[in-house]
Amino acid sequence: MTRKYDANLVVIGAGAAGLVSSYIASAVKAKVILIEKHKMGGDCLNTGCVPSKALIRSANIKSYIDRAKIFGFNITDCTVDFASVMRRVHKIIRRIEPHDSIERYTALGVECINGEAKILTANCVQVNSRIITTKNIIIASGARPLIPKIPGLNKVPYYTSDTIWNITALPKKLVVLGGGAIGCELAQCFIRLGSEVTLIDRSDRILKKEDAIVSSEVIKKFTEEGIKLRLATEVIELNSTKDSSGQKNSIICKNTAGVTEEIFFDAILLAVGRKANTQWLNDQASPVNIKLNSNGSIAVNQHLQTNINTIYSCGDVIGSYQFTHVASHQAWFAAVNSLFGFFRQFKVDYSVIPWATFTDPEVARVGINEQEAKYQNIKYDLTQYDINDLDRAITDDEDHGFVRVLTKKGSDRILGVTIVGYHASEIIAEYVLAMKHKIGLNKILSTIHIYPTYSEANKYTAGVWKRANTSQKLLSLVQKFHVWRRS
Numbered sequence: 001m002t003r004k005y006d007a008n009l010v011v012i013g014a015g016a017a018g019l020v021s022s023y024i025a026s027a028v029k030a031k032v033i034l035i036e037k038h039k040m041g042g043d044c045l046n047t048g049c050v051p052s053k054a055l056i057r058s059a060n061i062k063s064y065i066d067r068a069k070i071f072g073f074n075i076t077d078c079t080v081d082f083a084s085v086m087r088r089v090h091k092i093i094r095r096i097e098p099h100d101s102i103e104r105y106t107a108l109g110v111e112c113i114n115g116e117a118k119i120l121t122a123n124c125v126q127v128n129s130r131i132i133t134t135k136n137i138i139i140a141s142g143a144r145p146l147i148p149k150i151p152g153l154n155k156v157p158y159y160t161s162d163t164i165w166n167i168t169a170l171p172k173k174l175v176v177l178g179g180g181a182i183g184c185e186l187a188q189c190f191i192r193l194g195s196e197v198t199l200i201d202r203s204d205r206i207l208k209k210e211d212a213i214v215s216s217e218v219i220k221k222f223t224e225e226g227i228k229l230r231l232a233t234e235v236i237e238l239n240s241t242k243d244s245s246g247q248k249n250s251i252i253c254k255n256t257a258g259v260t261e262e263i264f265f266d267a268i269l270l271a272v273g274r275k276a277n278t279q280w281l282n283d284q285a286s287p288v289n290i291k292l293n294s295n296g297s298i299a300v301n302q303h304l305q306t307n308i309n310t311i312y313s314c315g316d317v318i319g320s321y322q323f324t325h326v327a328s329h330q331a332w333f334a335a336v337n338s339l340f341g342f343f344r345q346f347k348v349d350y351s352v353i354p355w356a357t358f359t360d361p362e363v364a365r366v367g368i369n370e371q372e373a374k375y376q377n378i379k380y381d382l383t384q385y386d387i388n389d390l391d392r393a394i395t396d397d398e399d400h401g402f403v404r405v406l407t408k409k410g411s412d413r414i415l416g417v418t419i420v421g422y423h424a425s426e427i428i429a430e431y432v433l434a435m436k437h438k439i440g441l442n443k444i445l446s447t448i449h450i451y452p453t454y455s456e457a458n459k460y461t462a463g464v465w466k467r468a469n470t471s472q473k474l475l476s477l478v479q480k481f482h483v484w485r486r487s
């Protein structure tokens with residue numbers, strides 16, 4: 001039988017979103033072709049989650065060495081071999097690489113092609129000189145670091161999260177521009193490894209999507225560790241001059257109090273946000289006009305379908321939550337809706353999205369926080385448990401941070417949780433499950449948690465909630481009962 005289409009699905013981009021879309025499509029026996037122009041694994045493997053978490057591990061080991069005395073060790077000499085730290089980062093990438101490799105995906109039944117995809121029509125994609133006809137297309141072309149327009153930027157060598165992994169010498173003085181998750185994680189890595197770090201942000205706090213109390217907790221640690229914070233500060237320009245002592249780079253900035261400062265640096269890391277990779281759609285002379293949002297990301301409906309019926313999109317390129325696990329989550333909807341949408345389209349479910357920022361202390365969140373509840377006019381009760389009271393945290397000398405749970409007013413239904421502290425990104429999993437399956441704080445309270453663990457903090461938080469929500473009338477009745485029993 002001659003077939004009208006070469007493939008059921010062409011997936012453009014082999015990052016988390018594209019890989020998972022291809023995986024799902026091949027698992028249900030569709031003919032799927034995956035096109036990647038650069039490296040399999042995309043940002044997460046090559047320049048994002050994997051290298052950053054590998055670097056954080058080295059930086060954290062160094063911070064333990066710096067704190068060794070409190071654990072009973074006298075370590076007098078510890079030098080950082082930065083080149084070796086970075087070699088380890090690349091070794092870790094190579095170890096994880098096979099998970100995302102052409103070999104693995106080919107074995108799964110996906111045809112992988114290396115090259116830049118061009119969309120010719122709603123059912124036709126070109127890669128290299130090959131023309132592929134396809135019933136559907138998924139665009140999963142990701143995002144890249146945003147390069148801000150700063151006067152003088154062309155005069156100084158700068159790094160982004162795409163390029164910082166190639167350095168082999170520790171910058172003596174590092175300026176980090178941007179106090180979001182990427183800027184904060186990397187600023188702390190570099191201070192711990194020995195750089196002098198200044199973090200600049202135009203906002204008056206870091207991690208501004210989180211509640212102010214969260215920012216304060218992280219700021220407290222950053223300040224203790226020596227990160228110089230320049231908040232509520234605008235960058236004016238960058239300069240580079242040369243004299244007998246060599247090249248001098250500096251950044252001139254001004255805070256909201258009107259104070260101007262010139263900060264000298266060896267390296268500057270730009271971490272001011274990310275931009276969807278959609279330029280290639282404009283560059284190609286195609287009759288297919290895919291609608292974009294005002295920030296350049298691809299506009300999709302609740303089924304992750306673009307304005308072109310046959311074309312779906314997922315991952316960072318649609319710009320919602322830019323996390324690997326969200327890209328994978330969306331990929332299921334994009335793959336299933338594109339392949340089976342003929343029968344039924346599923347709405348992408350964003351009701352329970354967790355994430356973490358891997359600073360020390362870690363910040364983990366699921367659902368809404370207090371500032372979002374207020375903004376959305378949602379009535380809530382707030383319960384906070386301070387981890388400085390937790391036995392396991394005390395044994396480990398990690399007795400800091402808190403668990404904050406928002407519940408529906410007068411109910412134990414969880415609306416959102418923020419955890420700041422050691423292993424927050426792991427402890428939050430219980431709440432993610434609870435929210436997903438509508439398990440309330442009463443059930444968490446009645447669940448046995450291993451002693452002594454960090455996850456006990458979840459049970460104790462539920463205990464704090466219970467004490468605040470037990471009827472005083474009932475308690476006074478019970479008290480009367482006990483008095484009567486003693487009579």
Ligand SMILES: Cc1cc2nc3c(=O)[nH]c(=O)nc-3n(C[C@H](O)[C@H](O)[C@H](O)COP(=O)(O)OP(=O)(O)OC[C@H]3O[C@@H](n4cnc5c(N)ncnc54)[C@H](O)[C@@H]3O)c2cc1C
Pocket residue numbers: 012013014015016017018035036037038039040041042043044045047048049050052115116117118140141142143161182277280314315316317321322323324325326327358
């Ligand atoms: C420093 C850093 C740390 C991070 N840490 C975390 C973390 O700890 N946890 C977490 O969940 N997330 C983290 N993220 C975010 C995470 O990396 C992204 O959300 C995730 O990689 C998005 O996957 P994606 O598939 O949408 O895009 P990408 O991974 O960017 O993949 C898109 C792919 O498409 C390819 N492509 C683009 N255009 C074309 C074309 N025309 N033809 C063919 N191929 C094309 C690109 O080459 C790229 O490989 C981090 C990001 C950064 C930068």
